[in-house]
Amino acid sequence: MTVAEQLPRAAQVPSARRQKVVGSVLAFVVTLAVTLFFAFPLYWMVVTALKGDAEIFQSPPSMVPHPALWSNFERSLAQIPFWSYIRNSLLYAVLSATGACFSGALVAYGFSKVRWPGREALFFVVLITMLLPYQVTMIPTYLIFRSIGWTGTLLPLIVPAFLGNAYFIFLMRQFIRTLPDELSDSARIDGCSELRIFTAIVVPLIKPALAVVFLNQFLNA
Incomplete structure:
Protein backbone atom coordinates (compact mmCIF):
# COMPACT_ATOMS: atom_id res chain seq x y z
CA MET A 1 0.00 0.00 0.00
CA THR A 2 1.40 3.36 -0.99
CA VAL A 3 1.66 6.43 1.21
CA ALA A 4 -1.08 8.16 -0.81
CA GLU A 5 -3.47 5.31 -0.03
CA GLN A 6 -2.65 5.37 3.70
CA LEU A 7 -3.41 9.09 4.14
CA PRO A 8 -7.24 8.89 3.74
CA ARG A 9 -7.40 6.05 6.27
CA ALA A 10 -5.28 8.00 8.76
CA ALA A 11 -7.57 10.98 8.33
CA GLN A 12 -10.62 8.85 9.14
CA VAL A 13 -9.37 8.03 12.68
CA PRO A 14 -9.58 11.62 14.08
CA SER A 15 -12.89 12.07 12.27
CA ALA A 16 -14.37 8.99 13.96
CA ARG A 17 -13.11 10.13 17.34
CA ARG A 18 -14.54 13.60 16.75
CA GLN A 19 -17.95 12.14 15.90
CA LYS A 20 -17.86 9.98 19.03
CA VAL A 21 -17.02 12.99 21.23
CA VAL A 22 -19.74 15.11 19.61
CA GLY A 23 -22.27 12.30 20.07
CA SER A 24 -21.36 11.94 23.74
CA VAL A 25 -21.66 15.69 24.30
CA LEU A 26 -25.06 15.83 22.61
CA ALA A 27 -26.30 12.85 24.63
CA PHE A 28 -25.11 14.54 27.85
CA VAL A 29 -26.82 17.82 26.93
CA VAL A 30 -30.11 16.11 26.11
CA THR A 31 -30.00 14.03 29.31
CA LEU A 32 -29.21 17.13 31.38
CA ALA A 33 -32.10 19.06 29.77
CA VAL A 34 -34.57 16.23 30.47
CA THR A 35 -33.31 15.94 34.05
CA LEU A 36 -33.75 19.66 34.66
CA PHE A 37 -37.23 19.55 33.12
CA PHE A 38 -38.39 16.85 35.53
CA ALA A 39 -36.52 18.31 38.53
CA PHE A 40 -37.96 21.81 38.10
CA PRO A 41 -41.36 21.04 39.78
CA LEU A 42 -39.51 19.79 42.86
CA TYR A 43 -37.33 22.89 42.90
CA TRP A 44 -40.39 25.13 42.50
CA MET A 45 -42.18 23.37 45.36
CA VAL A 46 -39.24 23.97 47.72
CA VAL A 47 -38.80 27.58 46.60
CA THR A 48 -42.51 28.35 47.03
CA ALA A 49 -42.47 26.83 50.53
CA LEU A 50 -39.81 29.36 51.52
CA LYS A 51 -41.67 32.43 50.20
CA GLY A 52 -43.97 34.84 51.99
CA ASP A 53 -47.60 35.37 50.98
CA ALA A 54 -46.87 38.50 48.95
CA GLU A 55 -43.93 36.97 47.11
CA ILE A 56 -45.92 33.86 46.15
CA PHE A 57 -48.46 35.90 44.15
CA GLN A 58 -46.11 38.47 42.65
CA SER A 59 -45.83 38.68 38.86
CA PRO A 60 -43.48 37.78 37.31
CA PRO A 61 -42.64 35.09 39.88
CA SER A 62 -39.21 35.08 41.46
CA MET A 63 -37.01 32.02 41.08
CA VAL A 64 -35.24 32.59 44.41
CA PRO A 65 -37.06 33.63 47.63
CA HIS A 66 -36.07 36.98 49.18
CA PRO A 67 -35.75 36.30 52.04
CA ALA A 68 -36.01 32.53 52.58
CA LEU A 69 -38.59 32.03 55.34
CA TRP A 70 -37.62 28.76 57.02
CA SER A 71 -40.14 29.59 59.71
CA ASN A 72 -42.89 28.54 57.28
CA PHE A 73 -42.19 24.90 58.09
CA GLU A 74 -42.35 25.54 61.82
CA ARG A 75 -45.66 27.40 61.43
CA SER A 76 -47.17 24.61 59.34
CA LEU A 77 -46.29 22.00 61.96
CA ALA A 78 -47.78 24.17 64.70
CA GLN A 79 -51.04 25.12 62.95
CA ILE A 80 -52.13 21.65 61.75
Missing part, protein backbone atom coordinates in the same frame (compact mmCIF):
# COMPACT_ATOMS: atom_id res chain seq x y z
CA PRO A 81 -51.78 18.16 63.33
CA PHE A 82 -49.21 17.20 60.72
CA TRP A 83 -47.76 14.21 62.58
CA SER A 84 -51.24 12.82 63.15
CA TYR A 85 -51.85 13.00 59.41
CA ILE A 86 -48.57 11.17 58.77
CA ARG A 87 -49.41 8.48 61.34
CA ASN A 88 -52.89 7.91 59.91
CA SER A 89 -51.57 7.77 56.34
CA LEU A 90 -48.85 5.25 57.20
CA LEU A 91 -51.23 3.14 59.29
CA TYR A 92 -53.77 3.03 56.47
CA ALA A 93 -51.20 2.41 53.72
CA VAL A 94 -49.19 -0.31 55.49
CA LEU A 95 -52.16 -2.24 56.88
CA SER A 96 -54.18 -2.10 53.66
CA ALA A 97 -51.15 -3.18 51.62
CA THR A 98 -50.54 -6.07 54.02
CA GLY A 99 -54.19 -7.08 53.77
CA ALA A 100 -54.09 -6.94 49.96
CA CYS A 101 -51.07 -9.25 49.89
CA PHE A 102 -52.60 -11.69 52.37
CA SER A 103 -56.05 -11.93 50.80
CA GLY A 104 -54.82 -11.79 47.21
CA ALA A 105 -52.28 -14.57 47.65
CA LEU A 106 -54.54 -16.84 49.70
CA VAL A 107 -57.55 -16.57 47.38
CA ALA A 108 -55.35 -16.86 44.30
CA TYR A 109 -53.84 -20.07 45.67
CA GLY A 110 -57.33 -21.54 46.05
CA PHE A 111 -58.17 -20.59 42.47
CA SER A 112 -54.94 -21.95 40.97
CA LYS A 113 -53.65 -24.96 42.92
CA VAL A 114 -56.64 -26.38 44.85
CA ARG A 115 -59.05 -28.50 42.81
CA TRP A 116 -62.74 -28.09 43.74
CA PRO A 117 -66.05 -28.03 41.85
CA GLY A 118 -67.09 -24.69 40.38
CA ARG A 119 -63.64 -23.14 40.72
CA GLU A 120 -63.49 -21.63 37.23
CA ALA A 121 -67.10 -20.38 37.37
CA LEU A 122 -66.52 -18.59 40.68
CA PHE A 123 -63.27 -17.12 39.40
CA PHE A 124 -65.20 -15.75 36.43
CA VAL A 125 -67.63 -14.09 38.86
CA VAL A 126 -64.67 -12.52 40.68
CA LEU A 127 -63.37 -11.10 37.41
CA ILE A 128 -66.81 -9.71 36.57
CA THR A 129 -66.67 -7.56 39.72
CA MET A 130 -63.82 -5.62 38.11
CA LEU A 131 -66.34 -4.23 35.61
CA LEU A 132 -68.43 -2.58 38.32
CA PRO A 133 -67.61 1.14 38.60
CA TYR A 134 -66.97 2.55 42.06
CA GLN A 135 -69.97 4.87 41.73
CA VAL A 136 -72.31 1.85 41.68
CA THR A 137 -71.05 0.38 44.96
CA MET A 138 -70.14 3.61 46.79
CA ILE A 139 -73.54 4.33 48.42
CA PRO A 140 -74.37 0.70 49.39
CA THR A 141 -70.90 0.32 50.87
CA TYR A 142 -71.29 3.50 52.91
CA LEU A 143 -74.70 2.35 54.20
CA ILE A 144 -73.18 -0.96 55.32
CA PHE A 145 -70.35 0.75 57.19
CA ARG A 146 -72.75 3.23 58.78
CA SER A 147 -75.05 0.43 59.95
CA ILE A 148 -72.20 -1.31 61.79
CA GLY A 149 -70.86 1.94 63.28
CA TRP A 150 -67.59 2.18 61.36
CA THR A 151 -68.04 5.70 59.98
CA GLY A 152 -65.43 8.17 61.20
CA THR A 153 -62.81 5.42 61.67
CA LEU A 154 -60.05 3.87 59.56
CA LEU A 155 -61.75 0.46 59.55
CA PRO A 156 -63.66 0.98 56.26
CA LEU A 157 -60.34 1.76 54.59
CA ILE A 158 -58.34 -1.13 56.07
CA VAL A 159 -60.71 -4.09 56.58
CA PRO A 160 -61.88 -4.41 52.92
CA ALA A 161 -58.26 -4.91 51.87
CA PHE A 162 -58.24 -8.17 53.87
CA LEU A 163 -61.32 -9.40 51.97
CA GLY A 164 -59.73 -9.58 48.54
CA ASN A 165 -59.35 -7.38 45.48
CA ALA A 166 -60.31 -8.86 42.10
CA TYR A 167 -57.36 -7.34 40.25
CA PHE A 168 -54.80 -8.50 42.82
CA ILE A 169 -56.39 -11.96 42.94
CA PHE A 170 -56.13 -12.23 39.16
CA LEU A 171 -52.51 -11.02 39.20
CA MET A 172 -51.48 -13.46 41.93
CA ARG A 173 -53.37 -16.36 40.34
CA GLN A 174 -51.54 -15.91 37.05
CA PHE A 175 -48.22 -15.87 38.89
CA ILE A 176 -48.99 -18.92 41.05
CA ARG A 177 -50.09 -20.90 38.00
CA THR A 178 -46.51 -20.71 36.71
CA LEU A 179 -45.34 -22.81 39.68
CA PRO A 180 -45.06 -26.57 38.96
CA ASP A 181 -48.02 -28.59 40.24
CA GLU A 182 -45.56 -31.28 41.38
CA LEU A 183 -44.49 -29.06 44.30
CA SER A 184 -47.94 -28.98 45.90
CA ASP A 185 -48.78 -32.57 44.88
CA SER A 186 -45.64 -33.97 46.52
CA ALA A 187 -46.35 -31.95 49.66
CA ARG A 188 -49.88 -33.41 49.83
CA ILE A 189 -48.45 -36.91 49.53
CA ASP A 190 -46.18 -36.13 52.48
CA GLY A 191 -49.26 -35.14 54.52
CA CYS A 192 -49.07 -31.33 54.35
CA SER A 193 -52.31 -29.42 54.67
CA GLU A 194 -53.26 -26.81 52.09
CA LEU A 195 -52.45 -24.01 54.53
CA ARG A 196 -49.04 -25.53 55.18
CA ILE A 197 -48.37 -25.83 51.45
CA PHE A 198 -49.40 -22.21 50.98
CA THR A 199 -47.25 -20.77 53.78
CA ALA A 200 -44.18 -23.00 53.45
CA ILE A 201 -43.93 -23.57 49.69
CA VAL A 202 -46.01 -21.08 47.70
CA VAL A 203 -45.43 -17.84 49.62
CA PRO A 204 -41.59 -17.99 49.44
CA LEU A 205 -41.82 -18.51 45.68
CA ILE A 206 -44.18 -15.61 44.94
CA LYS A 207 -42.30 -12.83 46.70
CA PRO A 208 -41.94 -10.77 43.47
CA ALA A 209 -45.72 -10.82 42.95
CA LEU A 210 -46.29 -9.96 46.61
CA ALA A 211 -43.93 -7.00 46.27
CA VAL A 212 -45.86 -5.73 43.23
CA VAL A 213 -49.20 -6.03 45.05
CA PHE A 214 -47.82 -4.35 48.19
CA LEU A 215 -46.37 -1.40 46.27
CA ASN A 216 -49.51 -0.92 44.17
CA GLN A 217 -51.82 -0.91 47.18
CA PHE A 218 -49.42 1.23 49.24
CA LEU A 219 -49.28 3.89 46.52
CA ASN A 220 -53.04 3.76 45.98
CA ALA A 221 -53.63 4.19 49.72
